[in-house]
Amino acid sequence: MSAHPFKHRHLLAIEGLDTVDVLQVLDTAEAFFEVSRRPVRKVPTLRGKTIINLFFEASTRTRTSFELAGKRLSADVVNISASSSSVSKGETLLDTCRTLEAMRPDVVVIRHDASGAAEYVSKRVQCSIVNAGDGQHEHPTQALLDAFTMRRAKGKLEKLVVTICGDVMHSRVARSNAALLRLFGADVRMVGPRTLLPVELDKLGVRVYDRLEPALDGADVVMVLRIQRERLQGAMLPTLREYSRTFGIGTKQLAYAKPDALVMHPGPMNRGVEISNDVADGSQSAVLDQVEAGVAVRMAVLYLLTGESGPVEASS
Amino acid sequence: MTTAYESVLDADAISRAIRRIALEIVEQTGGAELALVGIRRGGVPLAKRIAEVIREVEKKDVPVGTVDIALYRDDAATALPDPKIGPSDVRFPVGGRNVVLVDDVMQTGRTIRAAIDCLLDYGRPRRVWLAVLCDRGGRELPIAPDFIGRIVEVPAGKKLAVELEGGEDRVVLIGKGAAT
Numbered sequence: 001m002s003a004h005p006f007k008h009r010h011l012l013a014i015e016g017l018d019t020v021d022v023l024q025v026l027d028t029a030e031a032f033f034e035v036s037r038r039p040v041r042k043v044p045t046l047r048g049k050t051i052i053n054l055f056f057e058a059s060t061r062t063r064t065s066f067e068l069a070g071k072r073l074s075a076d077v078v079n080i081s082a083s084s085s086s087v088s089k090g091e092t093l094l095d096t097c098r099t100l101e102a103m104r105p106d107v108v109v110i111r112h113d114a115s116g117a118a119e120y121v122s123k124r125v126q127c128s129i130v131n132a133g134d135g136q137h138e139h140p141t142q143a144l145l146d147a148f149t150m151r152r153a154k155g156k157l158e159k160l161v162v163t164i165c166g167d168v169m170h171s172r173v174a175r176s177n178a179a180l181l182r183l184f185g186a187d188v189r190m191v192g193p194r195t196l197l198p199v200e201l202d203k204l205g206v207r208v209y210d211r212l213e214p215a216l217d218g219a220d221v222v223m224v225l226r227i228q229r230e231r232l233q234g235a236m237l238p239t240l241r242e243y244s245r246t247f248g249i250g251t252k253q254l255a256y257a258k259p260d261a262l263v264m265h266p267g268p269m270n271r272g273v274e275i276s277n278d279v280a281d282g283s284q285s286a287v288l289d290q291v292e293a294g295v296a297v298r299m300a301v302l303y304l305l306t307g308e309s310g311p312v313e314a315s316s
Numbered sequence: 317m318t319t320a321y322e323s324v325l326d327a328d329a330i331s332r333a334i335r336r337i338a339l340e341i342v343e344q345t346g347g348a349e350l351a352l353v354g355i356r357r358g359g360v361p362l363a364k365r366i367a368e369v370i371r372e373v374e375k376k377d378v379p380v381g382t383v384d385i386a387l388y389r390d391d392a393a394t395a396l397p398d399p400k401i402g403p404s405d406v407r408f409p410v411g412g413r414n415v416v417l418v419d420d421v422m423q424t425g426r427t428i429r430a431a432i433d434c435l436l437d438y439g440r441p442r443r444v445w446l447a448v449l450c451d452r453g454g455r456e457l458p459i460a461p462d463f464i465g466r467i468v469e470v471p472a473g474k475k476l477a478v479e480l481e482g483g484e485d486r487v488v489l490i491g492k493g494a495a496t
Contacts, residue, residue: 031384031401040437043387073387307392 006304010122010129013138014179022180026148028300029293035072036295046075049306050105054096055132056082056112061267061291062132062142066109069298075106075306093117094124101125106306110134128305136170142266143176145297149290150221153262157184163215163257164188164206165249166225166274169196169236173266174225178204191215192225192247195236212247216256223264224249224275240273250276254284262286318492324468324476325487330449333465334362337447338369340463345414345445347374355431356384356402358420361480362449366418381406383417388430410439416463420478422448425459450487452476 006024008017035043051070055063063079070077080100082088087096093112100108107128110118115135122129133139151157162181168174168190181188182205190197191209202208209215216222227243237243254263263275263285271277280287325333341350350370354363360382367378384402386392417431432444447463452470466487470476474491 028401031386031403034403034405035387038437039439042437044433045387045389045392047392 005307009305010118010131011140011301011305012119012122012129012131014140014143014176014183015138017140017180017183019183022144022147022183025144025297025300025304026151028304029144029148029296032072032299032303033293033296035299036292042072042074044074045303046070046073046106046306049073049075049107050103051075051077051107051109051302052100052103052105053077053079053109053132054100054111055080056087056093056110056117057133059111059132061294062111065291065294066130066132066141066298066302068295069302070107072295073299073302075302078105093121097121097125101127107302130301130305133172135172136175137172138176138179139172139266140176141294141298141301142173143180144301145290145293146173146177146223146264146266147180148293148297149264149286150262152289152293153286154220157181157186160184160186160220161218161258162186162188162221162223163219164190164223164225165212165215166192166247167196167227168192168225169198170228171225174223175204177223178206182206189215189219193237193243212249212253213256216253216261219257219261221262221264222249222254222257223266224269224279226266226268227270227274229270240270244273248272248274248276249279251278251282254279254282260284264290266290320491322474322489322491323486324450324489325466327485330465330480330485330487333449334365335369337449337463337465338366339373341366341416341445341447342370342374344462345416345443347376349413349442351379351381351408351410351413351415353381353383353406353415353417353431353435355417355419355427356382356404358478358480359418362420362447363416363418365480366416366447379408381408383431383434385427385430385434388433390426390430404434406435406438410435410441412440412442414443414445415441416445416447418447420448420480421450421452421476422446422461423452423454425455425457428459429457449478450476 053063053066067077105127109130109132111132112134115137117134118129118131164174178188188206190206265287269275352363352367354360363380367380370378383404386401446461448461449465450468451464452468474489477490478487
């Protein structure tokens with residue numbers, strides 16, 4: 001019983017959340033983190049609730065993470081992937097969602113290749129919507145789990161120097177992370193080939209670099225992004241090999257950052273392209289911590305959205 | 317109208333009650349394979365106190381854990397859930413042990429039911445016991461404590477408050493009324 005319930009019915013983007021919202025998710029996730037390390041990794045909290053994972057894009061870790069998060073809360077979880085659904089028969093996104101809604105889920109977790117897809121759906125259905133990645137827009141639970149990992153490792157988010165390296169243009173992970181870290185006054189830097197840095201980066205309040213060394217100087221966190229081969233069209237990069245030589249993070253490049261800098265990667269990693277084996281498996285790597293944090297953070301999000309603590313609906 | 321406090325147990329009485337509970341726990345459980353688990357939040361300082369007495373009297377350390385029942389509430393789906401969930405922290409193997417659940421006040425028994433469910437997610441204890449500082453009656457489930465500090469009648473309109481952290485220990489009845 002708290003006077004401060006979670007203020008939102010959906011989680012669509014980091015943009016629009018405040019520090020109170022973010023800390024509420026992170027603090028709640030701390031309690032759930034422990035659940036996944038117990039002999040019985042399940043609590044009865046969301047018994048009788050239904051969660052649908054609706055994935056229009058390929059995903060292993062995010063889908064699995066949401067699925068485990070729901071199941072460890074005792075919710076019933078249904079996974080739908082576009083290739084095996086009526087989407088492949090030509091149904092529109094809205095029809096798909098309305099059909100699913102008629103089956104009375106409490107939450108629909110949606111990943112779609114169109115930016116804004118989750119928000120579009122959220123305005124037209126009654127259940128809670130969680131954005132699990134929409135096009136090049138946002139991936140809020142990734143930013144939350146990254147913040148959770150950083151806070152655990154560094155003890156705080158305030159004033160951290162975070163360098164995000166690589167394919168920023170196509171990265172909803174970068175966008176969500178920048179939005180979240182800015183809330184806490186972190187120094188967010190982005191570095192990559194000019195062709196992969198969107199032009200309006202200044203609006204995100206980040207500093208832009210085109211060389212690794214100055215970008216990494218004094219960094220507390222080095223966040224390496226995946227080169228999204230499937231999204232690269234035309235000549236944005238001459239060759240992967242050249243990219244790797246100029247912007248890949250190896251032991252030498254990591255040495256520009258603080259000695260205890262945390263290395264993060266949202267996965268899946270292209271070893272030998274944006275990150276070397278040494279760094280990916282090194283003592284500073286938090287890649288697997290991020291994955292573990294993902295389940296706890298998604299449990300927290302599902303818990304906070306499904307409780308009656310959300311704003312009471314006027315309808316029905 | 318001011319708030320009136322009526323003393324139920326003062327610091328000395330609480331201390332004696334804790335001591336007696338600790339001794340009874342050792343006597344009845346035999347003291348072997350013993351562990352205490354405080355129910356957040358009121359049961360946590362109490363469990364630590366009981367462990368201190370056992371350490372002093374029996375010269376042995378009893379592991380102390382905590383459980384948070386927020387995720388196990390039977391009204392989780394219908395009432396306002398608490399967005400502030402505390403951590404459960406049971407770092408010793410529960411299997412095969414005599415585990416004493418500890419809470420400050422017992423009423424309906426629903427909290428205890430939730431705490432038992434939480435505890436069982438950590439393993440299969442040999443036996444689960446229950447110690448409470450105040451039993452105020454009003455059971456809604458068939459659950460009874462094994463060790464009781466004091467049975468307290470709480471008149472309608474009054475609240476029972478147990479304070480074991482910060483300041484002087486006390487158990488008081490709080491109610492609106494003329495200052496006395």
